[in-house]
Amino acid sequence: MSVDERMIDEVAKIINESENVVVLSGRKVFREIGLNGVTAEHMAYDIEAKYGHSSNEIVTAAFLNWRVEDFFDYFKNVILNPKVKEIPDSVKDVKKLMDYGRVKKVVTRDVYSLYSKAGCEEDDVIALNGTVEDNKCPNCGKIYSSDYVLDNGPVPTCADCKVPLRPGFGMYNEMMDSGKINDSCQAVEDADVVIILGSSAKAKVFNNLLRYIEEEKLIIISDVESFGDEVATYRLYGNISDIMNKITEKVTKVEKPEKEEEPEVPEADDKEADAKEVDEKTADATDSKEE
Numbered sequence: 395m396s397v398d399e400r401m402i403d404e405v406a407k408i409i410n411e412s413e414n415v416v417v418l419s420g421r422k423v424f425r426e427i428g429l430n431g432v433t434a435e436h437m438a439y440d441i442e443a444k445y446g447h448s449s450n451e452i453v454t455a456a457f458l459n460w461r462v463e464d465f466f467d468y469f470k471n472v473i474l475n476p477k478v479k480e481i482p483d484s485v486k487d488v489k490k491l492m493d494y495g496r497v498k499k500v501v502t503r504d505v506y507s508l509y510s511k512a513g514c515e516e517d518d519v520i521a522l523n524g525t526v527e528d529n530k531c532p533n534c535g536k537i538y539s540s541d542y543v544l545d546n547g548p549v550p551t552c553a554d555c556k557v558p559l560r561p562g563f564g565m566y567n568e569m570m571d572s573g574k575i576n577d578s579c580q581a582v583e584d585a586d587v588v589i590i591l592g593s594s595a596k597a598k599v600f601n602n603l604l605r606y607i608e609e610e611k612l613i614i615i616s617d618v619e620s621f622g623d624e625v626a627t628y629r630l631y632g633n634i635s636d637i638m639n640k641i642t643e644k645v646t647k648v649e650k651p652e653k654e655e656e657p658e659v660p661e662a663d664d665k666e667a668d669a670k671e672v673d674e675k676t677a678d679a680t681d682s683k684e685e
């Protein structure tokens with residue numbers, strides 16, 4: 395058995411002992427299927443060449459006001475990738491672990507509502523950076539989807555008010571929603587196990603949350619090892635979706651004990667079955683009489 399397989403067994407075992415796993419989902423989860431994210435660090439050179447500014451300068455309220463066409467060009471061509479329609483397999487597996495009663499909450503940096511699209515309940519997902527699906531009219535508050543942004547000219551405006559939309563993702567220089575931060579801290583603090591998926595222990599947003607978790611409860615799953623990851627006892631590197639799939643295959647559903655007040659239901663079933671048996675007997679008897 396290779397080291398990785400042993401690690402997968404160990405991680406699956408830890409998850410199987412918990413009903414409160416929290417997943418911190420990072421950039422590499424969506425990069426795996428070709429989505430760039432808001433800051434698109436891996437495209438820094440191309441972005442600078444095309445727009446004459448870095449992503450950190452572009453994704454600001456000032457830039458939106460100043461160069462609205464360039465802002466939306468960046469939104470459509472860098473952040474949104476209309477060619478990518480699927481959901482990463484790793485996200486589907488997290489949803490499966492939620493259905494199994496193992497994962498309780500996901501804190502995600504993706505702005506694509508990937509977990510919602512995979513079927514997760516809104517209450518179970520904290521989208522730290524907002525979502526490209528909640529673009530808002532600053533005037534009337536009406537919400538427009540990413541498809542609307544893609545399909546409505548160089549500068550998508552509110553159909554009623556004709557003013558440019560405000561993107562649903564967080565701007566670079568804006569404070570993150572403190573309610574979401576508090577909810578994330580609480581979730582991590584309450585968790586038995588935390589999985590950092592597609593990120594590193596040093597990633598700024600997640601690093602702040604890690605003080606709430608002990609290292610033997612921390613699992614990192616990512617493409618490559620990063621400096622600082624050694625704070626986690628369990629670390630797995632490679633194709634993120636493959637690793638998640640191997641783990642998920644070994645995780646079982648939480649077996650809920652039968653509720654006390656429900657023994658009447660099987661009893662009723664028994665009676666029904668008995669009655670049916672009687673009917674059948676009667677029918678048999680009738681049959682034999684006819685013969």
Ligand SMILES: [Zn+2]
Pocket residue numbers: 531532533534535536552553554555556
């Ligand atoms: Zn409006």
